[in-house]
Each structure stands twice: as structure tokens, then as C-alpha cells.
Amino acid sequence: MDTMRERFITTAARLLDDDPRLAVVLAEISRDGFDRAERAHPDRVINVGIREQLLIGAGAGLALTGMRPIIHTFAPFLVERPFEQVKLDFGHQGVSGVLVSAGGSYDWPAAGITHMAPGDVALMGTLDGWTVQVPGHPDEAETLLRQAAAGEDRVYLRLSLQQNAQARPVGAGSGFTPVREGGQGVVIAVGPMLDNVLAATDGLDVTVLYATTVRPFDAAGLRRAVGARETADVVMVEPYLAGTSTGMANDALADLPHRVLGLGVGKAELRRYGQMDEQLAAHGLDPRGLRERIGGFLTS
Structure with missing residues (x-):
């Protein structure tokens, strides 16, 4: 199976062939994957070098001319480092585009904290008008990318090396999808966390919801899952900063x-970086860690 990032490269290159409105803007990362596309469309595959603020500014400049930019690099260099440009060049100027990140929170542990961005979704959540999508499979990433490229809104597409064994139906604007029904509580698994959540909750009497679009938050979908219960226990399992969406879940159930x-x-930096599976275990996001914490919460 290819990775989400590999699928992004092949899909974006094909989209350039089909839609003259599109442009891909890079900052060295993944440049080799776009060699053919750059030769075919030298004016629409733009590499700005290791200049992440310029990356965002150039993409927004293209958007001002009527182009639809697809802007790509690792998550910390796409969201955190040039955040002011994302806020001003897109938001303040009222233009749109597609930001596509790789690396996520723990994909490349050997690179250290400089290449990790567990706070990216929380940061994007401070901005108005952005759709944030977290696919859990390359097929889902392709579907969401194609829809975002054809659209007119601002989209942040967060890709990861961690992925589920099978793809689920996804779509722009789709909310939380029920995967398993139960009566004791609701567990929301975001993107690549689904397989671990399903393994962790095997045998537990819980409803499992699958989420790939996390902004806007599907408050109505959560309420439907809770149903007519007089009280509700909800667990949010996200592959980024713990608690990123708990406020929205609380708001959805305010009454x-x-x-x-x-x-x-x-939040604590793990300075013995290890491998991705070790990062997951250290953060309690492997099936065993999730089972302990979800089970303990529901029975407390």
C-alpha cells in the first residue's frame, strides 16, 4: 500500500493535467515527486526553497490572481512557522487554497521535535473559515484532495504515515460516521486512530464514531450518537494534541x-524519540494504552 503522502503526489500531479486553475507550491519537501509535473507545467509547479513564509505568501498571491493553490510541506513548516502568513495572507485577504501537510505529530521521530506538529490542528482552529481534514487511509486522502482542489474554500489536509487497514467512505462536509454501536459511551476516533480505537474497544459496550473532517466539528453527529440518554460519556481520540476538540464536544452537549x-x-516532549510505534505507546495511543484509559474512564 502506498502512503498518504505518495498518494497526494500522484493525485496532485494528475490534477494539474486536468485543471489549468491549479498550481502546486512547494518548499523543497516532496519536490522530487513532482519532477514530471514540473516539466509538463513549469509555470504551475513552484518551488520556493526552504522559505516557509514565502511558501504561504506565494500561494496566497496565486489565489489573488484566481488560481487554486495546493501548498505542501511538513506540518510544522506549513502551519506553525508561517502561521502569521496563513492568518493574514489567506484570512485577512479573503482568499482560499489547499494546505497539505505531511509528518503529523510523530511520523519521523528521528528528526526530533522540529519535525513534529502536534499543535497544528489546535492552531488552525483559532482561524475562521478553515475546513480541517484528517484522513486515515490513502484512498480517503485522495478523495478529500480531489474535492478540496475542485472547491472554493480554505482546506487544511493533514496527512500521516500512520494509516488504517481499510478506507472508509468520506466526503467534503461529511460528519462523524458510526462504525460500531453501543450503549455505555461514545468514542470518537479521528483519522488514523480508528484501527487502534477499534482494537482497544473490542468487547466494550460503546459507540465508535469515525471522523475525518474535524473542523467544522460535527456537533449534530455527536448528539445523534448520544441519542436519548440522560447522561453521556464521550472520549475523543485524536492523533495530535490531547484535548484539541474537547471544548467543542462539551459545547455540543452543553444541555x-x-x-x-x-x-x-x-504536551511534554519525548526526548528519546524512538520509532513511530514507540511514540504512540509513550503517548498511550496504542491499543493497550487506549484500552486502559478508555476502560478506566467509562467505569470510574
Whole structure:
């Protein structure tokens, strides 16, 4: 199976052939994958070098001319380093485009904290008008990229090396999808966390919801899952900063007695970086760690 990043490269290159409105803007990362596309469309594959603020500014400049930019690099260099440009060049100027990140929170541990961005979704959530999508499979990433490229809104597409064994139906604007039904609580698994959540909750009487679009937050979908219960226990399992979406889950259930547990990447830096599976275990996001915390929360 190819990775989400590999699927992004092949799909974006094909989209350039089909839609003259599109342009791909890079900052060295993944440049080799676009060699053919750059030869075919030298004016629409733009590499600005290791200049992430310019990356965002150039993409927004293209958007001002009526182009639809697809802007790509690792997550910390796409969201955190040039955040002011994302806020001003896109938001303040009222233009749109597609930001596509790689690396996520723990994909390349050997590169260290400089190449990790567990706070990216929380940061993007401070901005108005952005759709944030977190696919869990290369097929889902391709579908969401194609829809974003054809659209007119601002989209942040977050890719990862971690992926689920099978793709689920996804679509622009789609909310939380029920994967398993139960009566004791609701567990929301975001993107590549689904397989670990399903393994962790095997045998537990819980509803499991799958989320790839996390902004806007599907409050109505959560309420449907809770149903007519007089109280609700909800667990959010996110592959980025723990608690990123717990406030929105609380707001969705404001008129109902409830508890919300946010599981995700901790704030403390793990300085023994190890491998991705070791990062997951250290943050309690492997099946064993999730089972302990979800089970303990539901029975407490």
C-alpha cells in the first residue's frame, strides 16, 4: 500500500493535467515527486526553497490572481512557522487554497521535535473559515484532495504515515460516521486512530464514531450518537494534541450532564524519540494504552 503522502503526489500531479486553475507550491519537501509535473507545467509547479513564509505568501498571491493553490510541506513548516502568513495572507485577504501537510505529530521521530506538529490542528482552529481534514487511509486522502482542489474554500489536509487497514467512505462536509454501536459511551476516533480505537474497544459496550473532517466539528453527529440518554460519556481520540476538540464536544452537549475525556499527544516532549510505534505507546495511543484509559474512564 502506498502512503498518504505518495498518494497526494500522484493525485496532485494528475490534477494539474486536468485543471489549468491549479498550481502546486512547494518548499523543497516532496519536490522530487513532482519532477514530471514540473516539466509538463513549469509555470504551475513552484518551488520556493526552504522559505516557509514565502511558501504561504506565494500561494496566497496565486489565489489573488484566481488560481487554486495546493501548498505542501511538513506540518510544522506549513502551519506553525508561517502561521502569521496563513492568518493574514489567506484570512485577512479573503482568499482560499489547499494546505497539505505531511509528518503529523510523530511520523519521523528521528528528526526530533522540529519535525513534529502536534499543535497544528489546535492552531488552525483559532482561524475562521478553515475546513480541517484528517484522513486515515490513502484512498480517503485522495478523495478529500480531489474535492478540496475542485472547491472554493480554505482546506487544511493533514496527512500521516500512520494509516488504517481499510478506507472508509468520506466526503467534503461529511460528519462523524458510526462504525460500531453501543450503549455505555461514545468514542470518537479521528483519522488514523480508528484501527487502534477499534482494537482497544473490542468487547466494550460503546459507540465508535469515525471522523475525518474535524473542523467544522460535527456537533449534530455527536448528539445523534448520544441519542436519548440522560447522561453521556464521550472520549475523543485524536492523533495530535490531547484535548484539541474537547471544548467543542462539551459545547455540543452543553444541555446534557456529561463527561468528556480527550486523548492524544501529550504536551511534554519525548526526548528519546524512538520509532513511530514507540511514540504512540509513550503517548498511550496504542491499543493497550487506549484500552486502559478508555476502560478506566467509562467505569470510574
